[in-house]
Amino acid sequence: MGRPEIRHANLSGYYMSAVIKEAELDLRPMREDDLDFIMDIEKQAYEYPWTKTIFNDCLHVGYCCWVIEKGDALLAYGVMSVAVGESHLLNLCVHPDHQSTGLGKMLLAHLLDIAVERYANMTFLEVRPSNFAAIKMYLEHGFDEIGVRRNYYPAKMGREDALILARTVVRGDEFSE
Numbered sequence: 001m002g003r004p005e006i007r008h009a010n011l012s013g014y015y016m017s018a019v020i021k022e023a024e025l026d027l028r029p030m031r032e033d034d035l036d037f038i039m040d041i042e043k044q045a046y047e048y049p050w051t052k053t054i055f056n057d058c059l060h061v062g063y064c065c066w067v068i069e070k071g072d073a074l075l076a077y078g079v080m081s082v083a084v085g086e087s088h089l090l091n092l093c094v095h096p097d098h099q100s101t102g103l104g105k106m107l108l109a110h111l112l113d114i115a116v117e118r119y120a121n122m123t124f125l126e127v128r129p130s131n132f133a134a135i136k137m138y139l140e141h142g143f144d145e146i147g148v149r150r151n152y153y154p155a156k157m158g159r160e161d162a163l164i165l166a167r168t169v170v171r172g173d174e175f176s177e
């Protein structure tokens, strides 16, 4: 199955809500009143979830925070910071009941498009080595492993390392004469 068509307008850097036609999904910026729904998903999807305060802080500092919803149901969300030529994907999460249906890669592609449009030359992220599905997705979207942060994450048996992945943006015009 190909990537569903996403219609979105970019008016001087402001991203309008987008409607993904075929699937009747709405891709739009996260709002503060989404956070209770997000926390519900976050606690189901992660053993060590973010707190509501972290999401609130991300919204208030102006990070790129997006959600996918269908009707009244929030299905997925992502948080990314973009500054001085770099972006960091900080959270990307799909409701467990809707995983492996294409939502994760849809949101990832959208966030990477925003990073490119905001002149980020690199996108970084950390991922648990045990998170095979996520690693596979990132590698398929142009990320490479560039390092390891030892004992980065809490884990049942003490701590777990983080793999650091990076994706370089090569703009066509950088190589034109």
Ligand SMILES: CC(C)(COP(=O)(O)OP(=O)(O)OC[C@H]1O[C@@H](n2cnc3c(N)ncnc32)[C@H](O)[C@@H]1OP(=O)(O)O)[C@@H](O)C(=O)NCCC(=O)NCCS
Residues within 6 Å of the ligand: 045, 046, 091, 092, 093, 094, 095, 098, 099, 100, 101, 102, 103, 104, 105, 106, 126, 127, 128, 131, 132, 133, 134, 136, 137, 140
């Ligand atoms: C990781 C996550 C965001 C992926 O989103 P998703 O909607 O489930 O994945 P998608 O259906 O969009 O699939 C994207 C790719 O992920 C990989 N993938 C998804 N589900 C998989 C599974 N069950 N097994 C192996 N790979 C899988 C595949 O590479 C897939 O690409 P393909 O369909 O072209 O083969 C989602 O599973 C999730 O929210 N997990 C819990 C939170 C989390 O771990 N977030 C990442 C933190 S770094």
